[in-house]
Amino acid sequence: MNTDVQQHFQNIQQIIREGKAGALQAVNTFALKVNWQVGYYLSRRLPESTYGDKVVTNLAEWLQVQEPGLKGYDRRSLYRMRVFFDTWQSIDWSTLPDFFQEKGISEREISIFSVKEIVVTASPQSPEIPAALLRLTWSHHIDLLSGCTNHEERLFYLFLTIKERYDVRELRRQIKSGLFERQMLAKHALLLPEHPKKGLLSDVFRDRYVFEFLDMKEPYSEFDLKKALITRMKEFLLELGRDFLFIGEEMRLQAGTNDYFVDLVFFHRELQCMVAFDLKIEAFKPEHLGKMNFYLELLDRDLRKSHENPSIGVVLCKTKNDEVVEIAMSRQLSPALVAAYETKFVDKNLLRHLLREWTQDWEQGKTPGNEQ
Numbered sequence: 001m002n003t004d005v006q007q008h009f010q011n012i013q014q015i016i017r018e019g020k021a022g023a024l025q026a027v028n029t030f031a032l033k034v035n036w037q038v039g040y041y042l043s044r045r046l047p048e049s050t051y052g053d054k055v056v057t058n059l060a061e062w063l064q065v066q067e068p069g070l071k072g073y074d075r076r077s078l079y080r081m082r083v084f085f086d087t088w089q090s091i092d093w094s095t096l097p098d099f100f101q102e103k104g105i106s107e108r109e110i111s112i113f114s115v116k117e118i119v120v121t122a123s124p125q126s127p128e129i130p131a132a133l134l135r136l137t138w139s140h141h142i143d144l145l146s147g148c149t150n151h152e153e154r155l156f157y158l159f160l161t162i163k164e165r166y167d168v169r170e171l172r173r174q175i176k177s178g179l180f181e182r183q184m185l186a187k188h189a190l191l192l193p194e195h196p197k198k199g200l201l202s203d204v205f206r207d208r209y210v211f212e213f214l215d216m217k218e219p220y221s222e223f224d225l226k227k228a229l230i231t232r233m234k235e236f237l238l239e240l241g242r243d244f245l246f247i248g249e250e251m252r253l254q255a256g257t258n259d260y261f262v263d264l265v266f267f268h269r270e271l272q273c274m275v276a277f278d279l280k281i282e283a284f285k286p287e288h289l290g291k292m293n294f295y296l297e298l299l300d301r302d303l304r305k306s307h308e309n310p311s312i313g314v315v316l317c318k319t320k321n322d323e324v325v326e327i328a329m330s331r332q333l334s335p336a337l338v339a340a341y342e343t344k345f346v347d348k349n350l351l352r353h354l355l356r357e358w359t360q361d362w363e364q365g366k367t368p369g370n371e372q
Contacts (some may be wrong), residue, residue, distance in 0.1 A: 038087030
């Protein structure tokens with residue numbers, strides 16, 4: 001097969017793939033609009049006060065008789081449709097930019113496009129589904145409805161899923177890992193270094209990371225932890241964020257006649273800099289920062305390109321005392337930060353409790369309490 005013919009064949013293949021993707025998206029859009037309209041009808045046109053508290057059950061049974069082969073409209077599914085409508089129609093989408101600004105969530109953090117572009121006000125008079133909701137599947141929405149407790153959290157995952165193109169499994173994992181609470185905690189608890197793109201750092205880095213996918217059993221070494229993270233690089237990158245690109249492990253740096261090795265080195269596309277991770281299986285110690293400063297200086301001297309920003313270091317520890325970190329960081333000159341990691345899912349109730357404490361202390365102008 002000559003090159004020209006092969007190129008034409010590849011073009012046809014691409015057309016077919018795009019057509020299939022478009023067809024699937026069209027089916028998904030139609031299904032969501034139907035579910036929204038059914039939810040609207042159940043919520044606004046068939047109120048329980050008029051038709052009794054079994055209206056959903058009665059409708060499911062009636063549909064089963066009238067449409068014996070109809071699937072996806074049993075009592076539970078119909079109830080979800082009503083909750084779907086009731087949950088999202090109460091949001092004034094035109095106020096979202098102000099809402100996110102008030103909560104300290106940047107548009108850059110949650111969306112690849114301005115929320116103003118997807119504003120469609122949902123109201124009883126105009127039961128049109130907000131455009132942003134059509135970007136996800138019904139399975140995504142079920143997890144958003146069942147896994148989130150308030151609009152702030154639900155909106156965070158909605159736009160993050162659109163931005164990162166999470167499949168259902170990835171979204172479910174992020175909700176279970178308490179990503180929303182951890183990201184919000186980072187805004188209060190994470191001590192951010194000086195950097196040309198400092199405003200982005202709280203969107204990129206977290207105070208706590210969750211590596212439950214490693215299935216690590218005590219005791220394990222730093223070498224074991226590093227190898228496990230490399231083996232599960234796909235999941236590791238999902239936890240870090242998809243703008244991270246892996247450069248290498250045990251990256252060799254030279255100073256004088258000695259060799260030094262950085263555990264893991266990444267490049268971050270938006271920050272436009274290298275990010276070095278130093279893994280620790282112990283609690284944070286001040287001397288960890290001194291070692292990281294040395295690594296960053298070597299990285300910037302030997303490997304940093306002229307158009308790149310200064311490298312950032314992350315000391316990733318098993319635990320950390322925030323007071324010790326704060327003191328150690330008080331005279332820190334290099335762009336480094338300290339974060340903790342877990343090898344199993346953290347209790348979301350604990351994360352929510354910590355977030356409330358940090359938020360209250362921050363609003364009252366107090367120094368936040370220490371957490372181990």
